[in-house]
Amino acid sequence: MSVPAFTGSNVMDVDAAKIRGAGSNVHFDKVSVAYGAHVVLHPLTLDIAPGEILAMIGPSGSGKTTALRAVAGFVRPASGRIRIGATDVTDLPPYERGLGMVVQNYALFPHMRVEDNVAFGLRAQGADKALIGERVKDSLATVGMSGFAKRYPRELSGGQQQRVAIARALAVRPRVLLLDEPLSALDAQIRRNMVEEIAKLHRDLPGLTILYVTHDQTEALTLADKIAIMRDGRVSSHGPTVELYRLPPNRFTAEFLGRANLLPVTVTEGATGPKGFATARLGDALLAGAARGEKPGDKTLLCIRPQHLSLTGDEEHTNRIVGTLKEVHWQGELTHLVLEVDGTPVRVSATRLPVSLPERGSAVPLFFTPGDTSLVPEDVRG
Amino acid sequence: MLVWSRPGRIVIWLVFTLLFGVLFLAPLAVILLSSLADQWNGVLPSGLTTEHYSDVVQGAAWKAVKASLVTGFLASAVALVSGTWAALALRIQDATLARVLGVLFFIPSAVPSVSVGLGLLVAFSHPPLLLNGTIAIVMVAHFVLISAFTFGNVSAGLARLSPDFEQVASSLGARPAYRLRHVTLPLLAPYLVAAFGLSFALSMGELGATVMVYPPGWVTLPVSIFSLTDRGDVFAGAALTMVLVAVTLILLLGLERVTGRQARS
Amino acid sequence: MADAAVLPAPAAKRVPGRFWIVPPAALLALLFFYPLVLIVQQAFMDDSGMANVGEFVRVLHARFFLNALINTITISVTATAGCLIVGLVLGLILAFVPFPGSGVIARLIDTFIALPTFLVTLAFTFLYGSAGMLNAGLTEAFSLQAPPVNFLYSTWGVVLAEVTVYSPFVLRPLLAAFSLVDRGQIEAASVLGARPFRIVRQVILPAAVPALIAGGSLCLLLTVNEFGIVLFIGAKGVITLPLLIYSKAIQESAYQVACIIAVINIALSLGLFGLYRFAAGRLGA
Numbered sequence: 057m058s059v060p061a062f063t064g065s066n067v068m069d070v071d072a073a074k075i076r077g078a079g080s081n082v083h084f085d086k087v088s089v090a091y092g093a094h095v096v097l098h099p100l101t102l103d104i105a106p107g108e109i110l111a112m113i114g115p116s117g118s119g120k121t122t123a124l125r126a127v128a129g130f131v132r133p134a135s136g137r138i139r140i141g142a143t144d145v146t147d148l149p150p151y152e153r154g155l156g157m158v159v160q161n162y163a164l165f166p167h168m169r170v171e172d173n174v175a176f177g178l179r180a181q182g183a184d185k186a187l188i189g190e191r192v193k194d195s196l197a198t199v200g201m202s203g204f205a206k207r208y209p210r211e212l213s214g215g216q217q218q219r220v221a222i223a224r225a226l227a228v229r230p231r232v233l234l235l236d237e238p239l240s241a242l243d244a245q246i247r248r249n250m251v252e253e254i255a256k257l258h259r260d261l262p263g264l265t266i267l268y269v270t271h272d273q274t275e276a277l278t279l280a281d282k283i284a285i286m287r288d289g290r291v292s293s294h295g296p297t298v299e300l301y302r303l304p305p306n307r308f309t310a311e312f313l314g315r316a317n318l319l320p321v322t323v324t325e326g327a328t329g330p331k332g333f334a335t336a337r338l339g340d341a342l343l344a345g346a347a348r349g350e351k352p353g354d355k356t357l358l359c360i361r362p363q364h365l366s367l368t369g370d371e372e373h374t375n376r377i378v379g380t381l382k383e384v385h386w387q388g389e390l391t392h393l394v395l396e397v398d399g400t401p402v403r404v405s406a407t408r409l410p411v412s413l414p415e416r417g418s419a420v421p422l423f424f425t426p427g428d429t430s431l432v433p434e435d436v437r438g
Numbered sequence: 439m440l441v442w443s444r445p446g447r448i449v450i451w452l453v454f455t456l457l458f459g460v461l462f463l464a465p466l467a468v469i470l471l472s473s474l475a476d477q478w479n480g481v482l483p484s485g486l487t488t489e490h491y492s493d494v495v496q497g498a499a500w501k502a503v504k505a506s507l508v509t510g511f512l513a514s515a516v517a518l519v520s521g522t523w524a525a526l527a528l529r530i531q532d533a534t535l536a537r538v539l540g541v542l543f544f545i546p547s548a549v550p551s552v553s554v555g556l557g558l559l560v561a562f563s564h565p566p567l568l569l570n571g572t573i574a575i576v577m578v579a580h581f582v583l584i585s586a587f588t589f590g591n592v593s594a595g596l597a598r599l600s601p602d603f604e605q606v607a608s609s610l611g612a613r614p615a616y617r618l619r620h621v622t623l624p625l626l627a628p629y630l631v632a633a634f635g636l637s638f639a640l641s642m643g644e645l646g647a648t649v650m651v652y653p654p655g656w657v658t659l660p661v662s663i664f665s666l667t668d669r670g671d672v673f674a675g676a677a678l679t680m681v682l683v684a685v686t687l688i689l690l691l692g693l694e695r696v697t698g699r700q701a702r703s
Numbered sequence: 704m705a706d707a708a709v710l711p712a713p714a715a716k717r718v719p720g721r722f723w724i725v726p727p728a729a730l731l732a733l734l735f736f737y738p739l740v741l742i743v744q745q746a747f748m749d750d751s752g753m754a755n756v757g758e759f760v761r762v763l764h765a766r767f768f769l770n771a772l773i774n775t776i777t778i779s780v781t782a783t784a785g786c787l788i789v790g791l792v793l794g795l796i797l798a799f800v801p802f803p804g805s806g807v808i809a810r811l812i813d814t815f816i817a818l819p820t821f822l823v824t825l826a827f828t829f830l831y832g833s834a835g836m837l838n839a840g841l842t843e844a845f846s847l848q849a850p851p852v853n854f855l856y857s858t859w860g861v862v863l864a865e866v867t868v869y870s871p872f873v874l875r876p877l878l879a880a881f882s883l884v885d886r887g888q889i890e891a892a893s894v895l896g897a898r899p900f901r902i903v904r905q906v907i908l909p910a911a912v913p914a915l916i917a918g919g920s921l922c923l924l925l926t927v928n929e930f931g932i933v934l935f936i937g938a939k940g941v942i943t944l945p946l947l948i949y950s951k952a953i954q955e956s957a958y959q960v961a962c963i964i965a966v967i968n969i970a971l972s973l974g975l976f977g978l979y980r981f982a983a984g985r986l987g988a
């Protein structure tokens with residue numbers, strides 16, 4: 057948080073100051089959930105630090121909502137404990153957990169005006185009138201909806217409804233904010249704006265711990281401090297957003313977060329030098345890649361993102377492979393090419409093209425730097 | 439969109455008019471006409487009169503209207519409370535028990551009304567549960583027959599209610615009673631109103647159980663229509679039937695307006 | 704969304720207030736199930752309070768009972784068939800050959816569900832009764848001695864009245880099912896030259912089958928239980944089970960016989976109710 061931006065005295069900052077420090081950590085301790093005999097969450101251990109945004113991302117049915125609802129108290133874990141701050145909430149009913157929750161379809165109460173929706177939690181908890189009035193005003197200001205207090209939800213657009221839903225959750229000063237696919241009912245354009253709004257909200261309320269469930273990798277990459285990737289009821293990988301993107305620990309993560317080319321290679325030489333690059337062979341080419349303890353002879357995958365492959369090499373691009381050009385899709389800002397390298401399709405998103413575009417079927421060299429690569433072990437499915 | 443040729447459509451619409459006219463329109467029209475008939479020996483009545491209606495507002499006929507309204511209102515109100523209560527309480531049972539109980543709450547709608555009346559006579563004709571001969575037994579019969587209906591309507595409403603509303607309310611700190619009062623019941627209101635109105639309408643037209651159990655002083659509309667027509671006083675019976683139809687339609691239309699307004703707000 | 708539709712069983716376990724179901728269940732048990740049990744008890748017990756199936760067997764073999772049973776089933780099956788045909792024809796026209804005002808007409812037919820059933824019978828006596836409009840017209844026109852139209856006081860009168868009263872119960876689910884039929888598919892078939900009958904058979908009917916089964920089984924149940932129509936027509940020869948229960952109990956004060964017939968009538972109804980639930984369950988799935 058940059059200091060100058062915080063010296064102003066507008067409502068938002070006053071509000072933020074009050075919330076700061078309110079966040080708690082959330083701890084899943086070997087939490088499992090089953091519906092009958094169907095285990096949908098295998099023992100999950102995960103910690104969300106105070107003030108952190110954790111994005112839980114994964115394909116549909118991977119157990120994200122289940123994990124979130126376990127925190128909220130709507131799903132009872134078959135085993136394990138859930139702690140929020142110092143409190144073990146596993147046996148607490150939802151209304152004693154002190155959370156805020158925002159769901160995909162907003163679920164604004166249709167029979168209440170915007171202000172009554174926002175006031176709902178405080179009224180339910182028996183707060184006094186003056187406090188409620190003040191909090192409603194603050195919360196609506198935080199999401200930029202002050203002018204809409206007297207409207208009914210049906211008189212608002214989807215994006216506005218979602219803001220009100222967030223204000224309603226913020227008004228109770230939650231220890232943790234739970235967001236379950238909050239933007240997936242919105243149009244692409246509004247969704248992009250809302251992602252930025254939520255990012256700004258978190259800058260304003262840095263103490264707020266957020267569990268953000270989504271299946272959209274862009275939302276996760278934009279917002280999250282850390283990402284947990286879910287697959288079939290398990291955490292497939294968990295780590296700081298940038299690290300997970302740059303050094304994906306497995307194929308599933310590499311392919312789910314952004315797009316990735318994964319080339320099957322054989323390691324010829326283990327990590328050398330301070331930067332830790334290993335050398336691996338792909339066909340005739342010898343390539344350097346960021347290592348994670350591979351030994352010579354290991355078969356593994358070399359991960360390189362489409363935007364890091366270049367058709368026009370320079371001295372940094374010490375890795376070089378040659379592929380057969382299969383398809384070219386020009387899209388204005390970017391040109392997408394598909395090549396085949398040693399039987400593996402390789403995608404390239406190029407901003408710059410050579411002066412004369414190679415023909416389909418011709419052999420094309422591709423260049424990239426070792427710093428943009430990582431070696432990724434093939435998934436072992438259980 | 440199925441039949442494109444003009445003559446084809448006209449033939450089909452004629453078929454429709456014939457069916458609709460003979461089965462639905464003619465009965466209503468003829469009841470209306472006969473309720474206004476003075477004498478009717480030929481194809482059409484020989485004269486018109488409002489005499490049968492003025493009879494309705496005095497004497498025995500008016501008592502029947504009152505008995506039906508009171509019975510309908512009380513039975514529907516009790517059925518609404520118990521049906522809503524049951525539907526809400528069933529949600530917190532475990533699945534198997536909820537399914538079994540759900541079927542049990544529906545069964546009264548499947549049993550012939552005459553048997554319901556017979557059962558009440560058999561069960562409540564001796565002290566300490568002596569209801570036979572009282573007004574209460576009529577209310578009970580109507581309550582039993584419409585209870586499944588209100589239960590079904592409210593259950594359907596609950597099933598359509600997105601669980602998100604209640605869950606968000608809980609997560610914001612609303613305890614069950616507060617949530618019920620401020621979220622669940624307001625959202626269910628259209629279904630409650632509809633259930634009340636339709637069960638009121640059903641109660642107004644109930645005959646089978648009532649005819650088994652009614653005490654001398656509490657003759658409902660259908661029973662008195664039956665005894666009028668049985669005596670050959672068909673025009674008075676028709677007038678009373680029109681009153682019954684009118685009350686039912688007013689109830690249904692009024693409800694539609696109420697629920698329509700709520701759906702919009 | 705859909706994943707949250709059911710509260711999971713594990714969470715339900717610790718929800719307090721499972722006992723909230725007791726008051727409405729107790730009320731229903733006292734006012735409905737207890738009398739039902741007493742009916743069964745009376746049916747199988749003689750005056751001294753001993754278990755005795757003799758009377759039950761005697762009633763089962765009695766002429767009046769068998770006649771009523773046969774009447775009930777014949778009327779119910781015939782009327783249900785009529786309801787299915789009328790409902791299907793009206794539904795097809797309302798949904799696929801609509802005309803100005805067809806929406807209002809559909810709603811009007813729907814309100815028949817809430818009207819008392821005997822209304823139609825009363826109307827029919829004015830229309831088709833021995834002194835009704837039709838007979839009066841025909842005797843006048845052809846100077847006849849006796850009224851030529853007599854069907855009203857037979858099973859046919861009951862069947863026609865029941866078709867009027869209960870075809871809306873077929874029409875309602877049918878219109879719901881038709882509203883889901885893809886209009887584009889029908890138009891595409893028409894453009895390809897398919898005749899209406901072919902479209903009805905191949906596109907529309909398959910979509911309507913579950914609604915027809917659900918509506919039809921509901922009609923079976925309701926017509927077996929129907930009382931008002933039969934009572935109002937009051938024809939000597941047309942006695943059904945509910946009417947028999949009424950006359951045994953109220954007119955003859957033969958309560959045990961009434962209970963025996965009621966047991967059989969209830970068993971029949973519950974069987975049909977099971978059929979309906981099954982069909983409606985399939986429809987919902």
Ligand SMILES: Nc1ncnc2c1ncn2[C@@H]1O[C@H](COP(=O)(O)OP(=O)(O)O)[C@@H](O)[C@H]1O
Binds near residue numbers: 096122123710
């Ligand atoms: N109430 C429920 N009853 C039974 N199975 C459920 C229920 N809710 C979710 N599931 C199952 O749990 C799995 C995980 O669901 P969910 O957590 O909603 O996934 P996600 O949010 O990642 O799409 C799915 O296979 C889903 O079918």
Ligand SMILES: [Mg+2]
Binds near residue numbers: 121122237
């Ligand atoms: Mg989900």
